[in-house]
């Protein structure tokens with residue numbers, strides 16, 4: 001089947017109490033690792049491309065890689081989504097250039113301006129059969145080299161969501177409930193220790209999510225910054241010449257719970273980066289003579305595939321839903 005929008009996927013995910021994985025892609029091995037897992041697990045899939053990915057790999061290369069994945073995986077629905085579209089022009093260029101979904105992220109702008117910009121993108125997108133994700137609230141962390149400090153982040157205000165969705169006509173809404181971008185989502189000081197001595201981060205604001213959902217019944221909610229920062233990969237990185245002290249992510253239990261509620265799209269990028277980097281670092285230490293990129297990119301791709309398989313089956317609940 002050709003690239004699809006997220007409309008049908010979100011409807012089924014909302015009613016079925018699961019979420020679709022939205023994975024960031026930057027090169028061929030990442031596209032292949034993700035799509036091979038989704039194909040084998042019969043999971044609907046969102047592949048997303050950031051401004052940084054377009055700058056790194058080039059729009060055409062990324063679209064063609066995703067189109068190749070669509071040919072290789074005819075049995076699963078795949079959407080191609082622009083992640084964190086910074087302005088109308090970038091969204092327009094992706095809408096004109098083959099994407100089926102775009103995010104306009106004007107969440108750092110004042111409420112009225114966010115509505116204006118989002119509405120303009122929605123009008124153009126809907127005229128072209130493309131769906132739009134918008135955002136209310138500000139996540140902490142790094143995206144496109146912009147670093148939002150924890151003190152500048154803010155939770156979504158539930159009292160704003162109905163007006164925002166009605167006035168903009170957006171198709172899904174990303175909200176801020178305590179997730180953040182990158183591999184350092186919490187400091188150890190913010191965490192407590194459980195009986196096994198493992199750091200447990202402060203809980204997500206499920207009260208905010210529930211209040212939002214009450215005001216927007218049936219409306220798909222999106223969670224950004226939802227990597228769990230698997231500690232086995234952090235350990236592999238640190239034991240093989242890397243230096244990632246205190247990398248902490250979102251506990252999988254919380255993501256599972258969010259997926260059962262109104263969250264229909266869960267964004268994961270950092271975990272893919274960790275899987276790839278850990279595998280390559282270990283490979284270089286174990287095989288110092290290797291210099292053919294295929295020797296280390298092959299296990300890196302396999303690590304991404306197994307990570308994604310785990311997310312689809314054990315976290316998102318979307319395996320078998322294609």
Ligand SMILES: O=C(CO)COP(=O)(O)O
Pocket residue numbers: 024083084180181182183223224225226227228267268269270271
């Ligand atoms: O939100 C994301 C992409 O938009 C990715 O978040 P992570 O950094 O937690 O993977």
Ligand SMILES: O=C[C@H](O)COP(=O)(O)O
Pocket residue numbers: 024050051052053083084142143144145181182269270
């Ligand atoms: O939201 C952030 C995503 O992880 C994309 O990251 P990037 O801007 O470094 O490509």
Ligand SMILES: [Zn+2]
Pocket residue numbers: 084105107135138139
């Ligand atoms: Zn944002």
Ligand SMILES: [Zn+2]
Pocket residue numbers: 084143181224225267
């Ligand atoms: Zn994001």
